[in-house]
Each structure stands twice: as C-alpha cells, then as structure tokens.
Amino acid sequence: MKVLTALSGGVDSAVAAARMVEQGHDVTAVHLALARTHEGQVGSRGCCTPADARDAKRVADVLGIPYYVWDFSERFKDDVMDNFVNEYAAGNTPNPCVRCNESIKFAAVLERGLALGFDAIATGHHAQLKEVNGSKQLYRSIDVAKDQSYVLSVLTAQQLAHSLFPLGDVTKAEVRAEAAAKGLLVAEKPESYDICFIPDNDTAGWLNKQIQPKVGKVIDAVTGNELTEHDGAHQFTVGQRRGLHLDRPAPDGQPRYVLNVDTKTQTVFVGPETLLSVTKIFADRSKWTSGSAPEVGTAVMVQLRAHGEPLAARVVKADEEIEVELDQSTRSVAPGQTLAIYDEDRVIGSGTITRSSR
Numbered sequence: 001m002k003v004l005t006a007l008s009g010g011v012d013s014a015v016a017a018a019r020m021v022e023q024g025h026d027v028t029a030v031h032l033a034l035a036r037t038h039e040g041q042v043g044s045r046g047c048c049t050p051a052d053a054r055d056a057k058r059v060a061d062v063l064g065i066p067y068y069v070w071d072f073s074e075r076f077k078d079d080v081m082d083n084f085v086n087e088y089a090a091g092n093t094p095n096p097c098v099r100c101n102e103s104i105k106f107a108a109v110l111e112r113g114l115a116l117g118f119d120a121i122a123t124g125h126h127a128q129l130k131e132v133n134g135s136k137q138l139y140r141s142i143d144v145a146k147d148q149s150y151v152l153s154v155l156t157a158q159q160l161a162h163s164l165f166p167l168g169d170v171t172k173a174e175v176r177a178e179a180a181a182k183g184l185l186v187a188e189k190p191e192s193y194d195i196c197f198i199p200d201n202d203t204a205g206w207l208n209k210q211i212q213p214k215v216g217k218v219i220d221a222v223t224g225n226e227l228t229e230h231d232g233a234h235q236f237t238v239g240q241r242r243g244l245h246l247d248r249p250a251p252d253g254q255p256r257y258v259l260n261v262d263t264k265t266q267t268v269f270v271g272p273e274t275l276l277s278v279t280k281i282f283a284d285r286s287k288w289t290s291g292s293a294p295e296v297g298t299a300v301m302v303q304l305r306a307h308g309e310p311l312a313a314r315v316v317k318a319d320e321e322i323e324v325e326l327d328q329s330t331r332s333v334a335p336g337q338t339l340a341i342y343d344e345d346r347v348i349g350s351g352t353i354t355r356s357s358r
Helices: 011-022 050-063 073-089 096-115 157-161 172-181 203-210
Strands: 002-006 026-033 067-071 120-122 127-132 135-140 216-220 226-230 257-262 267-271 278-287 299-303 311-318 322-330 338-343 346-357
Touching: 002 011, 002 096, 011 026, 011 050, 011 120, 011 172, 026 050, 026 096, 050 067, 073 096, 073 203, 096 120, 096 157, 135 157, 278 311, 299 322, 322 338
Parallel strands: 002 026, 002 120, 026 067, 216 267
Antiparallel strands: 127 135, 135 346, 216 226, 257 267, 278 322, 278 346, 299 311, 299 338, 311 322, 338 346
C-alpha cells in the first residue's frame, strides 16, 4: 500500500513507521506543525516542538523515506485550542487530545492524504485493528497501561478503514527495545503528558489569559448558603476539591467538592462527596466506531477518562444522543468528557458527556 505515516518525533511513531517500511509498503513521513504560542514558538514538550520536528526528520532519514512538514496550526487553533477555551468557558471539561485525533489527525490529515493518493495513514497509537465481518474494528492494545483506544473512540468506521496502528500487539518496553535495535535515536526519548499548546503546563494560568474573569459565588448545595466569591467559574471542574478557598468548614466537618458549574450565572455549587455519585450518563455528538449503534438494553463497558477504569453499564438510548445506566455508581463525571463505549475490548463508539444523574 501507499502509506502516509505520521511522525511526531517520539519513539512510538518512529517504530510504527519502521514497521510499515519493513512490511514493504510505499511509505512517506509527515510531521504536523500544530500549536503556536503568541511568541511565535510552538508549545511544550510533546508533539509540536522544533526538537520534535528535528527528531522526526532524523527518523525519516534513517528509514530512507520522504519527509514533509504539514502546517495545520490554523486548523488546530480553530478546532482544538479554541474548542478547549470555549468548553471551559461553558463550564465543561474537554480533552484536547481527543479533539486533535478527531479533527486533525484523522480528519484533516487523512482527508489530504487520500486526496494525494495514499491508501492509509499509520500512527504510533497503542490500539489494535482487527477484521470483523469484512470491516476494521477498533480494539484495546495488549499493553493496558498504554492503551489509547479511548482517545480514538471518536473515529468513524470510514476513517478506521483507512487507518493502521502497527503497535497494538506490543508493549511500550518492547517498542523502545525495537527502536534501539533499529538504530533510532528516539529510543529513550521521554514521554510527554503535557497539553502541547500550553508551554509551561499551567493550564489554569493559560485559561485565565484566554477567558475574561467574571466574579461569581460559591454556593453550598446542601444549605444554599453563599460560602465565598471566585473570579472565574471556568477555573472549576466537577469533582474538584483543592483550590476552593472556603473560609468556613462544612457543618459535618467533611470536605466539599465541586458538584456543578453554572457559567451563565457564574455560580459554583459545592457539597459532600456523596453527592458526586451518579448512575446515569447522557452524551451527544455520538460516533459509532463499529459502524452501527448498539441495541437498547445491551450490556457494555464504558470509560470516562483516557486511563480510567472500565465501568459496567447498560445502553438506555443509542442514536444521535446516548444514555447509559451504570451497574454501580461512579463519581466526578464532568460535562465535556468523552464517554467511550466498549463491547469487552472492542470499541463500539463514543459521545461527549452533557450531564449525569443519580
């Protein structure tokens, strides 16, 4: 096949590209220029620094494949960075890596690649693709600790049909060993856990520069009493305990948590941990990765965070909007998070959480 391989500058994408070459494909490497700060420099260590671009070029040179840099910084700003700001301004808790996969890596890049005559895009994500009844289905990686099927759950069946994940059958340790054996200089390169467009990893500080501060109230959801004022509801997320700056202790002496954020009135509601527990989760923006929605009543597993614990649930509604009911309650479910739905280790689809209830 004619394969476009995305080289981030890290070890995973390097080994993925090497495997594509070894399998005899016609491989071309592309590095994505994405986030840029107001100083004109790209973001923090991650997938968009000048050093990452240089590392990606060295990998392409070692593998003997063509290398290009595609500038998607404008679309990245519109679809990922601005979305991140707007979601927090609306009181939600977004995942920019999910949006980047959805809008950039498997929309913009794949669209351009197919237009240029490539058959598929290969990335270093830790996930598996398996043929089931003539179509590609997305499964968890064998390396549970590094599994990235959650952030890929927003992909469509058509996008998966033109995707390749060469690392789904190996652990991270095996990837590093393979990179060293192949002479790839990124074999021991550290991983990044930062948001790539926030250089100093100070998410709250970065958001405060993007969102006009508005004074509001922190209200005790149990008593209705005003506890204190804050200077921006966007600084709070459901489940948060630290940084509430409450002057008075709760009557029962127990710590308070953020229960709800109303950015229309700039009101933050707090209360005991017990009020965070929910059993019903609602979501919109549904994407059925498997090609079709599950039937109502289907037993599934759901995941609420990139490396969160899978939770047993039952499908109550599954079309453009999703509703699932958990077998056991969970806590700290925030609007804006991605709800990934699994049939055991196979991804069925996903949605963006809008609300939850007991």
